[in-house]
Amino acid sequence: MNWLILLTIISTSIPLLVYSIYIIGAITAKNDRTQMSQEWPPVSIVIPAYNEENFIAKRLQNLADAYPMDKMEIIVSNDGSTDATESETEKTFEKYSLNGILITEQRSGVNTAINRGIEKSSHEIVIITGADGLFDNDTIPNLVSKLVSEDKIGAVSGDMIPLAKEDTLFAKSESSYRSIYGKICNWESNVDSTYCFNGAVVAFKKKAASTLNKRRGADDASMALSVIKNGYKCKYVPDAKFYEYVPHDFKEQRKQKIRRATRLLEATLFNHEVCTPKNGKFGMIIYPLRVLMFAVVPTMTFLAIACWAILLGSFNVFYGFIFLGFVAIIILTGKIKENLVSSFIIYQSYLLLGLFNIFRDVHIWEPNKRD
Numbered sequence: 001m002n003w004l005i006l007l008t009i010i011s012t013s014i015p016l017l018v019y020s021i022y023i024i025g026a027i028t029a030k031n032d033r034t035q036m037s038q039e040w041p042p043v044s045i046v047i048p049a050y051n052e053e054n055f056i057a058k059r060l061q062n063l064a065d066a067y068p069m070d071k072m073e074i075i076v077s078n079d080g081s082t083d084a085t086e087s088e089t090e091k092t093f094e095k096y097s098l099n100g101i102l103i104t105e106q107r108s109g110v111n112t113a114i115n116r117g118i119e120k121s122s123h124e125i126v127i128i129t130g131a132d133g134l135f136d137n138d139t140i141p142n143l144v145s146k147l148v149s150e151d152k153i154g155a156v157s158g159d160m161i162p163l164a165k166e167d168t169l170f171a172k173s174e175s176s177y178r179s180i181y182g183k184i185c186n187w188e189s190n191v192d193s194t195y196c197f198n199g200a201v202v203a204f205k206k207k208a209a210s211t212l213n214k215r216r217g218a219d220d221a222s223m224a225l226s227v228i229k230n231g232y233k234c235k236y237v238p239d240a241k242f243y244e245y246v247p248h249d250f251k252e253q254r255k256q257k258i259r260r261a262t263r264l265l266e267a268t269l270f271n272h273e274v275c276t277p278k279n280g281k282f283g284m285i286i287y288p289l290r291v292l293m294f295a296v297v298p299t300m301t302f303l304a305i306a307c308w309a310i311l312l313g314s315f316n317v318f319y320g321f322i323f324l325g326f327v328a329i330i331i332l333t334g335k336i337k338e339n340l341v342s343s344f345i346i347y348q349s350y351l352l353l354g355l356f357n358i359f360r361d362v363h364i365w366e367p368n369k370r371d
Contacts, residue, residue, distance in 0.1 A: 008311055011304035015297045018289065019344075026183035029190050031238050037145040043067065043203070045074045045127045046117030048110045048219075052131035053084040055245075059131045060092040060100075067140040073099045076131075077117040080107030111212040111219050124207065128219070130200035133163075133244035142240035143203040154208025154232025155224055157185070157197035158240025177343045182238055189236040192281040195224035195267075196290070197234070201242035208232040215361060217267035218260065225271040228282060257347070261294075261354025268294055269358070298352040301345070 045063060049056060056076070063074060076089045086104055093100035103116050118126055125144060129135070139158060147156045159182045181196075188194035199220035210226035212219055224234040246256075268290060275291075276283045305327055313320025331342050 004307060004311055004314075008304065008307035011300045011307055014292070014300045015304065018292045018297050021289065022184050022187070022293070023180075025187035025191075026180055029183060029187035031186060034142045034145045034237060034239055035149070036141055037148060040068055040071050040141070041125055041144060041148060042071045042073075042123045043125045043127055043140070043144060044117075044121035044123040045072060045129060046077060046114060046121065047074065047129055047131050048077045048079060048113035048117065049081065049085050049089075049131045050079045050107070050110075050113075051081045051083045051085060053081075053088050055132045056085055056088050057092045059134070060089070060098060061096060062134045063129075064096045064098060066135045066137060069098065073101065073122060075101045075103065075117040075120050077113040078102060078104040079110070079113040080105065109214065111217070111222070112214045114219050115212055115214070118206070118211075121206070124205060126204055126206055128199065128202040128204075128223070129242070130244065133200055133242050135201070136241050136243075139201065139240045139242065140203075142237050143201065146235055146237045146240075147203050147205065150233075152233050153235055154227040154230065155197070155202065155204035155234045156237050156240070157194075157203075157220065157224070157234070158201035158237045158242055160198040160201065161241055161243045162246040163243055177347055180340060182236070185236040186238055188282075188286050189234070192286060193224075193228055193234040194236050194286065195221050195228060195234055196264075197221060197224050197236075198242060200244055201240055205232075213270075216270055218263035221264055221267035222271070225267060225274060228274055228279060229271070254350070257350040258353045258357060261350045262357040262360070265294055265351070265354050265358050294351055295355065298348045298355065301348045302352060 047056075047059065052059075060074065060076075063072070074093075076085075078086055078089065081104075086102065089100070089102050092098070093102070101120055103120060105113075105116060114128060117128075125147065127140065127143065143156050143158055147153055160178055162178055185194045185196050188196070197220035199218065202220055202223065204223060204227060208227045208230055209223055210230065212222050212226075216222075217225075227234050268287075272291075274283055275287050279287075305324075309320040309323050312323050327345070331345050333342055
């Protein structure tokens with residue numbers, strides 16, 4: 001019994017400690033508004049795309065309104081689409097007189113598609129975004145203004161606002177999760193740097209970044225980590241918004257989230273060399289905390305739930321079942337009203353499954369159903 005009590009205390013304490021640090025950081029983090037640049041530099045916008053015929057035209061139209069057209073080139077890196085993505089892209093380029101480049105290659109995965117787009121880009125500032133969402137009129141100006149505000153800033157990312165067709169438990173869990181995610185990234189950015197970028201709203205200086213690994217690691221996190229390893233800072237820009245269509249049903253969200261968790265874990269664990277005093281507070285504080293958050297806390301969370309159920313059940317079996325029922329009710333309350341506790345448990349399950357999935361090759365992705 002003593003070993004069970006000790007294990008319960010340890011497995012409960014680690015998640016509480018890690019997330020207490022993050023919650024305090026998120027609450028106290030300052031959101032410094034970006035001072036808009038007076039002159040807009042030219043930018044290259046890279047869109048990796050696979051079977052996006054239903055979204056690409058609307059996305060390109062949105063970009064045409066988001067930044068001065070004479071300062072922007074748009075590169076659609078078509079990763080072997082089997083639908084009408086290619087023809088829709090060409091028609092939309094012509095319709096809006098966009099300075100557009102279409103690259104079509106065989107299916108190789110998002111990282112390779114992004115690398116191809118960057119190689120074709122002609123400007124020093126590159127923006128990576130997705131085909132399945134929208135910018136508002138201030139998104140690119142806010143990103144670019146922050147990026148060029150200091151020489152030491154090598155990459156920036158903005159806030160992701162989820163859009164779903166239905167208010168299911170899983171759609172609401174995404175919204176609740178995003179409500180705290182951005183605040184945590186903003187706190188890390190204030191401390192030093194953050195590498196937990198939103199891949200559909202990223203801007204960087206080419207001189208600061210390195211080529212993405214073709215098979216390992218999320219493109220956004222890997223890009224940010226390469227920038228940090230090259231001696232630059234990565235900053236979060238809460239005012240730069242990307243409105244993303246997200247899956248609302250369990251099967252589709254589960255597929256997307258496990259893949260994203262796996263890729264994020266790959267980027268984190270396979271770039272462990274950033275954990276060094278040379279990288280300042282990022283290497284000594286932020287990165288170790290993220291390793292705990294992504295690789296340790298999920299295991300400890302479900303171990304703690306199991307330990308509490310067994311411990312309570314040792315007094316009376318009924319108590320153990322009551323506790324597990326209470327946990328299930330907490331998760332289901334997310335259907336009625338967005339709440340962080342429900343979202344926390346759901347997302348720990350995705351991270352735990354991502355850990356089991358980490359040595360599988362998941363660099364080829366499939367788009368989720370979003371309508």
